[in-house]
Amino acid sequence: MIEETLPGIYRIEVPLPDNPLQTVNSYLLKGKEKDLLIDTGMNKDECRIVLLSALQDLGANMENIDIFITHLHHDHFGLAITLASNGSIIYLNAPDAIFLGDANVWEKGFMYGKMNGFPEEELQKALEKRDDFLKNIPIEDIKKAIEKCAGDVPLREERFRFLSDEDTLNVGEYSFKCLMTPGHSRGHLCLYETRNKFLFSGDHILEDITPAIFLWPGEKQNPLKDYLNSLDRVFDLEVTTVLPGHRNAFQDYRERISQIKAHHYRRKEEIASLLDIKGKNVYQIASKVSWNIPLPWNQFTPELKWMALAEILAHLKYMEEEGQIKSELQTGNVIHYYL
Numbered sequence: 001m002i003e004e005t006l007p008g009i010y011r012i013e014v015p016l017p018d019n020p021l022q023t024v025n026s027y028l029l030k031g032k033e034k035d036l037l038i039d040t041g042m043n044k045d046e047c048r049i050v051l052l053s054a055l056q057d058l059g060a061n062m063e064n065i066d067i068f069i070t071h072l073h074h075d076h077f078g079l080a081i082t083l084a085s086n087g088s089i090i091y092l093n094a095p096d097a098i099f100l101g102d103a104n105v106w107e108k109g110f111m112y113g114k115m116n117g118f119p120e121e122e123l124q125k126a127l128e129k130r131d132d133f134l135k136n137i138p139i140e141d142i143k144k145a146i147e148k149c150a151g152d153v154p155l156r157e158e159r160f161r162f163l164s165d166e167d168t169l170n171v172g173e174y175s176f177k178c179l180m181t182p183g184h185s186r187g188h189l190c191l192y193e194t195r196n197k198f199l200f201s202g203d204h205i206l207e208d209i210t211p212a213i214f215l216w217p218g219e220k221q222n223p224l225k226d227y228l229n230s231l232d233r234v235f236d237l238e239v240t241t242v243l244p245g246h247r248n249a250f251q252d253y254r255e256r257i258s259q260i261k262a263h264h265y266r267r268k269e270e271i272a273s274l275l276d277i278k279g280k281n282v283y284q285i286a287s288k289v290s291w292n293i294p295l296p297w298n299q300f301t302p303e304l305k306w307m308a309l310a311e312i313l314a315h316l317k318y319m320e321e322e323g324q325i326k327s328e329l330q331t332g333n334v335i336h337y338y339l
């Protein structure tokens with residue numbers, strides 16, 4: 001599906017096989033000398049074939065296209081390296097790249113899963129899937145790019161270009177300001193068109209999906225706090241149209257931000273209502289939360305449970321830093337959260 005969402009901006013719906021989100025949006029922006037592609041889909045044939053045929057229909061050619069990545073999740077970034085031509089620049093953010101390049105985070109997964117009450121057999125299956133996920137991301141290429149970046153080598157000649165907050169990107173008649181909006185991922189970037197007031201929101205703000213906020217086991221961050229701050233940060237922007245990473249463009253921007261915030265406050269209340277003075281581990285809490293999935297907890301796949309665990313951890317971290325709850329390492333090396 002191709003749609004001209006705004007003049008010179010084409011939304012290409014890329015299928016996501018075996019993924020509950022079903023599709024991701026890739027946007028082609030027609031430029032003067034070079035076009036820009038925003039997000040790409042996963043590194044899978046099903047995505048590549050659809051995207052390349054859409055580009056052909058639009059008279060665009062990878063030889064002449066740069067790629068901008070909102071965040072380094074595999075549904076947005078997976079195909080970037082495969083698609084890029086020798087002349088393509090890939091714009092991305094450094095915090096996500098550094099996280100992906102940090103093998104420790106992934107190696108610690110097993111230990112932290114167990115410490116949070118994840119049954120060992122399920123954990124093994126969940127982490128196998130995670131390894132598949134990592135295979136879809138060209139981590140070695142990213143690591144090399146980070147090394148070059150850390151060595152202060154001018155990135156001008158490099159294939160990867162790291163963008164930061166307030167950087168400018170011009171395409172055709174459009175001029176974009178980069179807005180660092182950490183939360184859904186560590187360095188998530190939105191692109192704000194300053195004259196026409198529209199926003200490529202990536203997965204920071206979606207119309208009918210609540211962006212998932214994860215704390216991966218062993219991480220030190222408070223991603224839910226970052227996320228709520230990032231929502232506040234963009235709330236006052238004048239935005240006529242939001243072009244999100246999934247599903248359709250939409251207009252009622254501030255109302256949507258308020259709804260998303262309300263969801264997280266409700267979830268915090270729900271979690272608090274599940275806790276007592278005795279305490280529960282994260283797996284036990286996650287199994288009792290009302291998920292927006294039409295299956296009972298015992299029919300969730302292990303990888304779905306792993307993601308649910310990371311979402312609950314993000315909320316628990318936030319609540320603990322606020323002083324609402326406490327945690328304690330108990331016998332059997334399992335962390336319990338209690339009021």
Ligand SMILES: [Zn+2]
Binds near residue numbers: 024075076246
């Ligand atoms: Zn996404």
